Amino acid sequence: MSLEIQLKLFATLAKFTPPDPDHFPIEEGETAAQVLERLNVPLKEVKLVFIDGVRKDLDWVLKGGERVGIFPPVGGG
Amino acid sequence: MADLSQALFNASYQGSHPRTDPRRLIKDREIERIAEEFGISRNEAEIAALEAEIVPARYVRNMAALDCKDQISLLKSRVVIIGLGGLGGYVAQTLARSGVGSLVLVDGDVFEQTNLNRQAFSTIRTLGENKAEAALEKIRKMNPSVNLEWEGVFLDKDNAGPILKGADVIMDCLGGLDNRALLQQAAHDLEIPLVSAALAGFTGHVTVVFPGDQGLFSGMGPDGNSSGEGVETDLGCPCPPVMLAASIQCSEAIKVLTNKGKPLQNKLLAFDLQDNTFQVFDLS
Numbered sequence: 001m002s003l004e005i006q007l008k009l010f011a012t013l014a015k016f017t018p019p020d021p022d023h024f025p026i027e028e029g030e031t032a033a034q035v036l037e038r039l040n041v042p043l044k045e046v047k048l049v050f051i052d053g054v055r056k057d058l059d060w061v062l063k064g065g066e067r068v069g070i071f072p073p074v075g076g077g
Numbered sequence: 078m079a080d081l082s083q084a085l086f087n088a089s090y091q092g093s094h095p096r097t098d099p100r101r102l103i104k105d106r107e108i109e110r111i112a113e114e115f116g117i118s119r120n121e122a123e124i125a126a127l128e129a130e131i132v133p134a135r136y137v138r139n140m141a142a143l144d145c146k147d148q149i150s151l152l153k154s155r156v157v158i159i160g161l162g163g164l165g166g167y168v169a170q171t172l173a174r175s176g177v178g179s180l181v182l183v184d185g186d187v188f189e190q191t192n193l194n195r196q197a198f199s200t201i202r203t204l205g206e207n208k209a210e211a212a213l214e215k216i217r218k219m220n221p222s223v224n225l226e227w228e229g230v231f232l233d234k235d236n237a238g239p240i241l242k243g244a245d246v247i248m249d250c251l252g253g254l255d256n257r258a259l260l261q262q263a264a265h266d267l268e269i270p271l272v273s274a275a276l277a278g279f280t281g282h283v284t285v286v287f288p289g290d291q292g293l294f295s296g297m298g299p300d301g302n303s304s305g306e307g308v309e310t311d312l313g314c315p316c317p318p319v320m321l322a323a324s325i326q327c328s329e330a331i332k333v334l335t336n337k338g339k340p341l342q343n344k345l346l347a348f349d350l351q352d353n354t355f356q357v358f359d360l361s
Contacts, residue, residue, distance in 0.1 A: 008356075010349055011280040012308040045308075047297055048345075054359040069358065071347070073297045075254035076276040076309025077164040077319070 003028060003064030009041070010071045016041045026062055033058040036070065047073045082129045084111050085122070089131045102134040108222065119222035120178045124152050135220070136176050147335040148176060152222075154334045155179040157244040159232055159260055161208040162186065163314055164274050165250030166197030167323035168330075172248075173216045175331060179224040180216070182209040183240055185231035195316040232256050237263035246330050249273035250323070252314075254307050257294040261286060270340075272329045274322040278312030279350040281322040284360065285329050285340045291360065293345065318350055 007021045016039045018024050026035055032049055036058070048071035049056050062068070088107035092100055103126050112122040123133050127145045136148055143151070156177050158165050161184040169182060186208050192199040196208075203211040209227040216225060228240055232251075237259065241247055247264050249271055251257055257273070264271035268288040275282060286292040297307070325346060332338040343361035348354060 008349075008354060010347065011277045012311050014349075014351070048358075050358045053356070055361075069347070069356065071280075071282075072277075073254060073305075073307040074275045074277040074280060074282060074309065075252070075257065075294075075297070075307030076312075076314045077160055077162055077250055077252035077274065 003062075005035070005062060005064065006067045007035075008067070008069045010069065011074055012072050013041055013045065013070055026064060028064075030062055031058065032056070032060045032062060032068060032070075035062065035068070041070070045072045046070055081111070081115055081117075081122075081125055084114065085126045085129055085131050089126070092132075092137065100137075100140070101131045102137055103131050104134050105221070108133060118224065120152055120224055123176070123222050124149055124178075127152070133176075133222075139175065143331075143335060143337075147337065150335045151176045151331065152178040154245045155181070155243055156246050156248060156330060156334075157181040157183065157241055158248045158250055159183050159256075160250035160252060161198065161212045162192065162250065162252050163195045163276075163316075163319040164252075164323045164326065165208075165248070166199075166212060167320050168248050168250055168326055169212050169216055170197055170219065171324065171327040172330065173220045173223045175327065176220070177223065177330075177334070180226075181240070181244070182212050182216075182225065182227040183230065183232065184208040184212075185229055195314060195319045232260060232263075234259060234263075238267070241267055241269060244269050246333050247271045248326060248330060250326075253309070254294065254297055254305050258297070261292045261294055265289070265292070270333050272326045272333070274326045275307065275309075276314055276318050276322055277307055277309035279315065279318050280312070280348070281318045282345050282347040283322055283325045283329065283341060284345045285333065285342050287342050290343055293360065318348070321348065321350070 004023045007024045050069040089101040089103045108122045112119045188199040188203045198212045207229045213227045271286040332340045345358040
């Protein structure tokens, strides 16, 4: 069975969004960082990682079926 | 005090709408007259009126959503607003109209042309003026009962303590990442809840940091330190997300001050107005 996640890239990272972000295929045991690297997202621009709505680190191992939200540093006012 | 209650009652009138104005109301000019007559502030006169269940007419549309007790809590509250630019202008205006009793406006910057797309108190006439001072003049006209102070300085580690001390809530309305971690630390040290918002393009997020919470902005900077520019430099700051984030900030502040609802403690409400994403993330 193929694994997939639902991916939302915010602000400047939105430009790296894949064509079907609600059904993005992942490999078993892949980390959030590995998924983002595949999409050419510069990891040093990633400041907040949310897996199923909860803050995690980039090395969080995905199982498939998660909602993944990624933010760069946002500071404007 | 009996005289004050009597004077307030005599100056009040029965609200005309049975559902929305069931109570006795009092107009601004009567609050002003009675405050002068009794040698008290307008803020104190409004509190005395509400304690006698007479609602200043300017707050009657708050009622039902807030009760007299909540409105009294707001009138007795002191809120410090750090930054009077995009977020801070709408925050100051909204809290003043809501009836927060004391506002301290803090900004060392002056208005310039590039602020005119979004900053509430930037106008052709206020260009070149200090943002906090210009805001104070406008807010006084919206709600003259608010006790207003301003400081024409940027926050730093030496002035943070004296400026923030005594606040019931601090509003983080800074632009850029510089000083956000410093403000968060100062709020933590003084044990004051902090309501933070930040934006880039059509994305924004809001959180409430209570004393002891981890907060958001430490290590957020580009080199893993806590300062520098966020991606707003690339995406700009259009007006609608600024107003939205400021509005959510004020709603959070009112919840904290009246001890109502569920504030965004250890939560990050994030939005992207490009695709209408609204999500609440868990920061704990």
